[in-house]
Amino acid sequence: xxxxxxxIQSPLMYRLVRAGDGTLFLDVVVGGIAQFTVRVLLTAQEAxxxxxxxxxxxxxxxxxxxxxxxxGGRAVxxx
Amino acid sequence: xxxxxxxxxLGVFLLSGCNHGGGNVNPTPELPQACDAYQANISREAxxxxxxxxxxxxxxxxxxxxxxxxxxxxxxxxxxxxxTNAQNFGxxxxxxxxxxxxxxxxxxxxxxxSMVDGVHDPAVIGQAxxxxxxxxxxxxxxxxxDLEATGVCVRLPVDSDPGVWKCTSEEDTDCFKFGxxxxxxxxxxxxxxxxxxxxxxxxxx
Numbered sequence: 200x201x202x203x204x205x206x207i208q209s210p211l212m213y214r215l216v217r218a219g220d221g222t223l224f225l226d227v228v229v230g231g232i233a234q235f236t237v238r239v240l241l242t243a244q245e246a247x248x249x250x251x252x253x254x255x256x257x258x259x260x261x262x263x264x265x266x267x268x269x270x271g272g273r274a275v276x277x278x
Numbered sequence: 279x280x281x282x283x284x285x286x287x288l289g290v291f292l293l294s295g296c297n298h299g300g301g302n303v304n305p306t307p308e309l310p311q312a313c314d315a316y317q318a319n320i321s322r323e324a325x326x327x328x329x330x331x332x333x334x335x336x337x338x339x340x341x342x343x344x345x346x347x348x349x350x351x352x353x354x355x356x357x358x359x360x361x362t363n364a365q366n367f368g369x370x371x372x373x374x375x376x377x378x379x380x381x382x383x384x385x386x387x388x389x390x391x392s393m394v395d396g397v398h399d400p401a402v403i404g405q406a407x408x409x410x411x412x413x414x415x416x417x418x419x420x421x422x423x424d425l426e427a428t429g430v431c432v433r434l435p436v437d438s439d440p441g442v443w444k445c446t447s448e449e450d451t452d453c454f455k456f457g458x459x460x461x462x463x464x465x466x467x468x469x470x471x472x473x474x475x476x477x478x479x480x481x482x483x
Contacts, residue, residue, distance in 0.1 A: 210370035211440060212358045228358055228369070231378035231441065231454065232385070232466055233403075233413045234350040236357070265369075266443045277353060278416050 207254060213261035215249070223249065226277060227261050229268040237274035239264055313431035316373055317470050321433035328457060333433050333467070336458045340465035344425040346379035346432075347386060349403075352417035352481070359474060367421065367472040369440035374431075376440045377469045380407075382422050384464055389420055389482055397483050408462015410452050418482035423472050431470035434458050439468055 207215040212228035223241040228234050241249065241260075249256050264270050313321055325332040337344070348367075350359075359367065368377030388406035392398040398418065404411035425432060437444065437456060445453035445461055453461050460466050 208362060210362075210364075210375070212354075212369045214357070226357070228350075228354050229441070229443070230413060231435075232348045232380040232460060232464065233407065233409055234348070234354055235413055236351065236354045262440070265441050268443060276412065276415075277351075 207257050209258065209261065211258060211261060213257075213264070215257045215261075222246075225257070225261055225264060227264040227268075227274075229265055229274075236277040237264065237268055237270070238277050239270050239274050312429045313433065313470065314374075317431050317433060320436060320438075321431075324434040324436050324456075327436075328434055331434075331458065333458075336434065336465065336467070337432070340458075341381050341425070341467065343382070345382035345422060346425060346467060346469060347382040347384075347420060347422045348377065348379045349385065349389075349414065349482075350419045350421070351415075352419055355419040355479075364474055367474055367477065368469070371440060374470045375472065377472045378435060378441065378466050379423065379469050379472070380460070380464050380466050385420060386422075389418075407464050408460060413452070420480045420482050422478040422480075423469070423476065425469075428473060428476050430472055432467045433470075435466060435468040 202219055204217040205214055206217055206223075207213075209215075212234075214226050216224055216226065218224060223246050225239045225241065226236050227239065228236050239260075245260065249260075264274060268274055321333060325334075358364065366375035366377075368375040370376075384407070388403045389398060391406060392400075392402035392414075398414070400414035401411040403409075403414045423430070435442070435454065435456070435458070437454070442454040445455055450461055455461050458465060458467070
């Protein structure tokens with residue numbers, strides 16, 4: 200199995216990573232005076248949208264996660 | 279509390295005191311005039327919305343020593359500050375790097391109170407800062423910045439700032455409410471372009 204590949208390391212404090220199994224996930228720093236990271240696995244539709252629209256789409260998705268850190272229950276806190 | 283952490287915290291406190299000539303506090307702190315036109319405009323609008331409150335009154339009442347602090351998990355610090363060789367803390371876009379920060383005394387006291395046998399208790403920090411304990415699980419980093427020495431731009435945080443998540447109910451205690459206080463009641467500021475090189479960073483096991 201190949202290793203993780205960081206596709207985007209953003210100054211907005213998120214990174215988009217391709218996992219060894221090919222799936223994409225976002226690690227996003229959330230919080231105000233206390234910051235921590237949450238991870239969101241991209242759905243097939245989101246992965247397709249990223250393939251089509253590129254970084255602006257990833258930026259928008261990461262900002263959505265920052266604005267709603269539970270992300271509808273999809274976000275998992277990264278230890 | 280381990281000697282390492284105690285020494286780090288003591289060092290931070292001593293440095294804080296030394297920068298103010300042994301604890302003399304300016305009774306009428308003035309807003310650092312480092313905001314560019316873009317940030318100054320946001321600050322002006324925020325002050326108008328907060329009237330009769332303002333960032334100047336906020337600084338005078340809640341940040342008398344002009345020291346701010348904030349916490350990050352060590353993993354976030356390593357991945358998004360160290361690994362990227364970041365020049366400034368916070369979320370950066372074309373207009374600047376945006377960082378929420380609280381009075382250093384508040385953060386330091388919460389951390390110190392939480393230390394048991396050299397390890398912090400997330401529940402104690404959470405309770406002290408009015409935030410969920412899970413936000414503080416695992417090793418942390420505590421940053422401290424002297425606003426006066428760095429001359430950075432500060433203002434009241436606003437809804438459009440990167441990283442803001444809005445409260446959905448009055449009961450929410452982990453979200454953004456306009457006015458200069460966290461949903462847990464801790465004073466907060468928006469710091470623009472907080473330089474990494476000028477911040478004191480302490481490890482909190």
